[in-house]
Amino acid sequence: MDITLSFKEIIQLLKDHKQFIDLSNEKQIDEDNKNSLIKNLSFDSREYQKNGLFFCKGANFKEEYLADAISNGATSYLIEEKLLNKLNINVAIPGIIVKNSQKSMALVAMHFYGYPQKKLRLIGITGTKGKTTTAFFIKSILDQQNGHKTALFSTVSTDVGNGSFPSTLTTPESLDLYCLMNQAVEQGYTDLVMEVSSQAYLMNRVFQLHYDLGIFLNIFPDHIGENEHPDFEDYLAHKLKLFKHSEAIVVHSNTLALPEIKQAVTENSAKVIWTGIDQENQGDIHYTLGETENHEEHVTFEVLENSLLVTGEPLTKTNFQLNLFGSVNLENALVAIAATRYLGCSEEEIQKGLAQVKVPGRMEMIVDSKRLIVVDYAHNGISLKKLLIWANSYYPKGKKIVVFGCPGDKGISRRKDLGEIAAQLADYVILTEDDPGFEDSLAICQEVGTHLEGFVPFEIEIDRPKAIKKGLDLTESGDILLVIGKGSDNFQKRKGINEPYLTDRQVVEDTLNIVSE
Incomplete structure (x- = not known):
């Protein structure tokens, strides 16, 4: 399908969200320019982008990138004010000057593709480890639901129909994110399971994106360095942003920074479902692991569901089978069970999904x-x-x-x-x-x-x-x-x-x- 957006519409969108600052070459922009249709969005100057809006972004952005984009068909560009002040840009096409290019790109992308996130049930997963495995578990279970097709954005692969392909980022750039979501909708997908990295929040790739269900697996020191987070506190703060953007959230309690996580729970109105692996001091834990037994090619394990905290019903025990060994995979499976229970999956659908799941590169x-x-x-x-x-x-x-x-x-x-x-x-x-x-x-x-x-x-x-x-x-x-x-x-x-x-x-x-x- 052909997708278009007028230059004037983009300006108004950015004004509505307080991102718009000014226009470059404003005297050269007449009503024809403002009403001209944008048919492509890109941040890669090497791409063919006839009638396109080109996003100038990145600390290493160079003026020649914009020139290359224009030679490839771009008819307008968007640039952050502080980046514009660093460069000597002199081009004939109109430019939009904004406060934050990454936020603006996310806003324009979701509008351009018709807000595809509203047509999907979104499950976002964050954590230092286990995101990919948990995403594959949940996808496999949700696909057992009658009438459901589940798209996937993971570190390993992306699947929005017509087969999966290798991913370049754990969480795609916003332009790619909404383009892929739109493809998933066009292919008849009903659900999307996606990994949400701390970088996705740091770089505003998921700016104003909201989830039907968020999942917080764990937090350990990682991604701390010159090109990432300056310290653990910053890393944690970006992970915790998921709480503000989820209708409900599953939290695995066996992790560092539990007091900070509980504080985030208190500060946000999302419904919280707790999972854990320790039998003592369970408190309000809804799902915990029971007995496990290793077999030659699989492991069987018991899950205790304290649904009294959710539905008023007594404790139940259910057995599951998984073809991945190790405690970390059982923890991920426990979270996937809690998540898909919340999403309406039956015991049989969860058992079948877990029993047949395969995760590339995991165990x-x-x-x-x-x-x-x-x-x-x-x-x-x-x-x-x-x-x-x-x-x-x-x-x-x-x-x-x-x-x-x-x-x-x-x-x-x-x-x-x-x-x-x-x-x-x-x-x-x-x-x-x-x-x-x-x-x-x-x-x-x-x-x-x-x-x-x-x-x-x-x-x-x-x-x-x-x-x-x-x-x-x-x-x-x-x-x-x-x-x-x-x-x-x-x-x-x-x-x-x-x-x-x-x-x-x-x-x-x-x-x-x-x-x-």
Whole structure:
């Protein structure tokens, strides 16, 4: 369908939301300009954008980007006042000067695409770890509901119909976000499950977006650094914004910063559903884990539903099955059960959805000659800790060998956290590259190594496939090899380019001559 928006309509929209400041080249803007139709929105100067509005944004924005956009068909542009003051822009097309380009982009995008968020049931998930797994769990369950189709925005993949494709951001930029939502609506989707990162709030990608149900999984120090959050308090503050934008919210109580989370609950009017894993001092916990039992290819677990707090009915116990092991996955499943119960799913729909769900890059297990290889996306200290605790309980006598790296340009604190956890719980470590970006892979590995030295034997092998093969060579019967950090990623981010990569699982299978089903 053709979508259009007049230049005048955009100006009025921004005035209504107190973002509009002025027009550039105002004397050259006549009524024909103001009534001209905008048929494209873009923030990428390389895109074809005939009759388009181009958004100038970013700390590294250059004047030539606007010139490129004009050569590709842009007929107007939008720019933040402080960015305009830094540049010497002299172009013939009209420009809109605003207070905040990211907020303005979100407002224009949702209006341009006809507010598709109002045509979907929105579930937003935030947390330091577990967002992707929980999103896949919820999607699988909701898809069991008769007449429901669930779209997905996750770190791993995006699905709005006609198959899924790899994601570039955990939460898309607002232009992409509303374009994809619109596609989902056109494809007949009824629900959308999306991960909401702290960066999404920091960068105003989800400005004025409201959720039918929000989910707060946990909070641990992460994403703290020069290009992200200045400190943990800022990171937490942006995570907690989800409370202000959700009609109801599921909160998992086993996390840091519980007093601050409870304060956010008090300050907002959203209905809150609590989940937890401890039997003592449950208080107002609505859902908690009961007994669990590990089987060869799956785990069965019991959920205690204290619906007395919700419906006045007594405590009930229900059994579920999951094909992912580890306490963290059971916690994510517990949250997914609470969420989908609230959304009206039956016990049978939840059981079926959980039993058949598969999450790319999460606890992917490969068994060979009685050794176990696990490929997992674990990319911070708390995730690795949970994984190694599970490994030690699963194969208590075997060596735990870990292959991992840390990304460049972000999450600097992970280097210390991952190093210290590996030093405490692993038997041998091989450091390698993991999306080095604009940093040097060897320097990153050496920094991580400072937290391993003297505690656990380790080596550095920058070439990731070679590092994985070394790990395989070191394993014997009864050992576990954990290859973590990239999950199902089929690329390495290096100097602004996504270079093709086989995926960790494929490297393992090629080395062991295993043919995937």
